[in-house]
Amino acid sequence: MARRKSVRKTKAGSNALNEIPITVRVNGVEYKNTVQPRLLLIHYLRDVLGLTGSHIGCDTSNCGACTVLMKDVWGGEWRAVKSCTFYAFQANGKEILTIEGLARDGELHPLQKAFWEHHGLQCGYCTPGMIMAALGLLLMNPNPTVEEIRKGISGNLCRCTGYINIIKAIDAAAKEMSAKGVKV
Amino acid sequence: MIPKSFEYFEPKTLSEVVGFLKKHKENAKVLAGGHSLIPMMKLRLAAPQYIINLEPLRKSLSYIKVGGKSIRIGALVRHAEIEHSQILKRELPILPAAAEWIGDMQVRNMGTIGGSVAHSDPASDWPVVMLSLNAVFTLYSGKKRKVPASKFFIGPFTTAIKPYEVLTEIEIPRLPKRHGWSWKKFERKAGDFATVNVATLILPKDGHIGSASIAVGSVHYRPYRVTEGERLLKGAKPDLELVERVAESAASMAEPTSDLRGSAEYKRHVTKVFVKRSLIEAIERANLNLR
Ligand SMILES: Cc1cc2nc3c(=O)[nH]c(=O)nc-3n(C[C@H](O)[C@H](O)[C@H](O)COP(=O)(O)OP(=O)(O)OC[C@H]3O[C@@H](n4cnc5c(N)ncnc54)[C@H](O)[C@@H]3O)c2cc1C
Numbered sequence A: 001m002a003r004r005k006s007v008r009k010t011k012a013g014s015n016a017l018n019e020i021p022i023t024v025r026v027n028g029v030e031y032k033n034t035v036q037p038r039l040l041l042i043h044y045l046r047d048v049l050g051l052t053g054s055h056i057g058c059d060t061s062n063c064g065a066c067t068v069l070m071k072d073v074w075g076g077e078w079r080a081v082k083s084c085t086f087y088a089f090q091a092n093g094k095e096i097l098t099i100e101g102l103a104r105d106g107e108l109h110p111l112q113k114a115f116w117e118h119h120g121l122q123c124g125y126c127t128p129g130m131i132m133a134a135l136g137l138l139l140m141n142p143n144p145t146v147e148e149i150r151k152g153i154s155g156n157l158c159r160c161t162g163y164i165n166i167i168k169a170i171d172a173a174a175k176e177m178s179a180k181g182v183k184v
Numbered sequence B: 001m002i003p004k005s006f007e008y009f010e011p012k013t014l015s016e017v018v019g020f021l022k023k024h025k026e027n028a029k030v031l032a033g034g035h036s037l038i039p040m041m042k043l044r045l046a047a048p049q050y051i052i053n054l055e056p057l058r059k060s061l062s063y064i065k066v067g068g069k070s071i072r073i074g075a076l077v078r079h080a081e082i083e084h085s086q087i088l089k090r091e092l093p094i095l096p097a098a099a100e101w102i103g104d105m106q107v108r109n110m111g112t113i114g115g116s117v118a119h120s121d122p123a124s125d126w127p128v129v130m131l132s133l134n135a136v137f138t139l140y141s142g143k144k145r146k147v148p149a150s151k152f153f154i155g156p157f158t159t160a161i162k163p164y165e166v167l168t169e170i171e172i173p174r175l176p177k178r179h180g181w182s183w184k185k186f187e188r189k190a191g192d193f194a195t196v197n198v199a200t201l202i203l204p205k206d207g208h209i210g211s212a213s214i215a216v217g218s219v220h221y222r223p224y225r226v227t228e229g230e231r232l233l234k235g236a237k238p239d240l241e242l243v244e245r246v247a248e249s250a251a252s253m254a255e256p257t258s259d260l261r262g263s264a265e266y267k268r269h270v271t272k273v274f275v276k277r278s279l280i281e282a283i284e285r286a287n288l289n290l291r
């Protein structure tokens, strides 16, 4: 990981860069770093910023453990994306929300509470990605049917729970969030 | 998995992209949604020396415009934007219906229609839909050139796009409001690429089939049109026997490979089954009687 401030142009003299300055807002905090082009967003979050809540499961875009929310992907709203399939430079100028940014003033987010209450986790490895995907889904569709919840989290794998309690938790959280008008 | 080191180019204009591509040819690759290119780079199946980020051009290359005789879609429009587009749900419902079954929510939030057709995985979804709709692709290299879908998809991961060209727009001829359509994607497990995928469009005419278009993917080295079947359908009053013949003709054109998703024989069988289901659905949606 390059941390030098200077930005080197490459030998080819083609205006291509070996190091890219980026500014990213994560959970409301602004970070400025210089990153290698090949640095993946998940590694930036975990290794550079120390935000290890987002996990690496498959590392092949399949399991969703690395899911975070990002603004300005399309349509202005927060969208769930897989940060293992994303270069850090693609996040330049964008806002990101990770699992660490959900609780407010020591109070768990309705989704976190619902996962706890409905036993929506066992080992917990998939949970951060599962919750961020669920939030991404609820922001697009605040009152999903059970079928829509199932489809919405089809990009997230859980090897422990068998999904039933995860679906119950998301359903319960959706109802609480609509009732209380909770957005993010 | 860590991709091989590469250098980064951030263009301000499309001309800068083309200039850079002309200089570095195959050594440079444009990055759209990254949902084919990044996995390939992580597996080191691709190791371009330069990556050109198209994101700075998002404003000018991301639009859905319906007007006159065509629907025009910018290359950087994401799958999810098509899935949730209200105007497309009314105008050309096969597009949102197909988008909905690409990968998963996160993949659809990033992947672009332009990236998908440029990548041209023989098991991907947009190429099949585009072929059924007679889409036309605009390629830019300082000047514009238009290539119809029938000449665009050349083979696995191979299209008419030259190394120094950028796909900028997809133009789809508008269909009359009352058309029948069907998108059938058969996947082995949720979010998978298709085992077989079929796009069918029917234009009804006085209780008959005026014309039909059927495209099939994933069971051949590139998506194909069921030309003989389309000819049989033209002007016909559809019945189940005709549907059966068209489906057989579609399956006989397939040259699938045996892999994790099934043997060649099995895939030819599901091709027939899914063309049949697709055709029946499109005929019903066209409000035609199926005898
Ligand atoms: C887990 C997973 C599941 C998936 N499931 C499906 C599925 O079910 N069906 C399906 O169809 N696809 C599926 N995909 C692929 C996905 O749709 C990709 O988004 C798409 O194939 C590529 O689009 P992109 O914008 O991500 O392109 P990128 O990955 O950025 O680029 C792909 C290629 O196209 C080139 N390119 C991109 N844009 C342009 C342009 N404008 N002009 C010229 N060249 C260009 C790039 O240089 C690169 O070679 C899946 C992907 C993943 C990771």
Ligand code: FES
Residues within 6 Å of the ligand: A055, A056, A057, A058, A059, A060, A061, A062, A063, A064, A065, A066, A067, A082, A083, A084, A085
């Ligand atoms: S780590 Fe599995 S999808 Fe990203």
Ligand code: FES
Residues within 6 Å of the ligand: A120, A121, A122, A123, A124, A125, A126, A127, A157, A158, A159, A160, A161
């Ligand atoms: S709780 Fe263990 S993987 Fe989901």
